Amino acid sequence: MNTSQTRRRRIASLLIIACALAVGASTGVRLAAYGVPFALLTACVLGIASSSLWLYSHIDAALTSTTHRCRAPYCTVQVRMRHVSAADSLRWQEIAAAHPTHDTR
Ligand SMILES: [Zn+2]
CATH class of the missing domain: 1.10.287 (Helix Hairpins)
Structure with missing residues (x-):
């Protein structure tokens, strides 16, 4: 910032x-x-x-804030962030999309 x-x-x-x-x-x-x-x-x-x-x-x-959610069906994992750079936002978007186990609670 x-x-x-x-x-x-x-x-x-x-x-x-x-x-x-x-x-x-x-x-x-x-x-x-x-x-x-x-x-x-x-x-x-x-x-x-x-x-x-x-x-x-x-x-x-x-x-x-910006929220990135996992795109897998029924997966509830999401990453919410505030005041981050575009590069950090992209990095967290990739992390939210490619986490190892999909949570289906
Ligand atoms: Zn997921």
């Missing part, structure tokens, strides 16, 4: 964290209007922020 890609990843990570905190804070502001106790408000905000962070991180991972 070169410097530009690293910078882009850091910005995306910061945006994901900022969005998760914004969702948590938004919920906290709405709950505070109803006089929710501070301890309960804190628990709700942290829970929603962490759930949002988990969701956004998984969406980011799904959008930026």
Whole structure:
């Protein structure tokens, strides 16, 4: 991963964290209007922020990852990778296609 890609990843990570905190804070502001106790408000905000962070991180991972699956019928072997070069991606694609035993679970 070169410097530009690293910078882009850091910005995306910061945006994901900022969005998760914004969702948590938004919920906290709405709950505070109803006089929710501070301890309960804190628990709700942290829970929603962490759930949002988990969701956004998984969406980011799904959008930026590449998956290579074995092409044998009923074989469940797959290789998932993120932020790899084209040469590495090709190498892992070949490994996924030519592994020694096909898993048919
Ligand atoms: Zn296989």
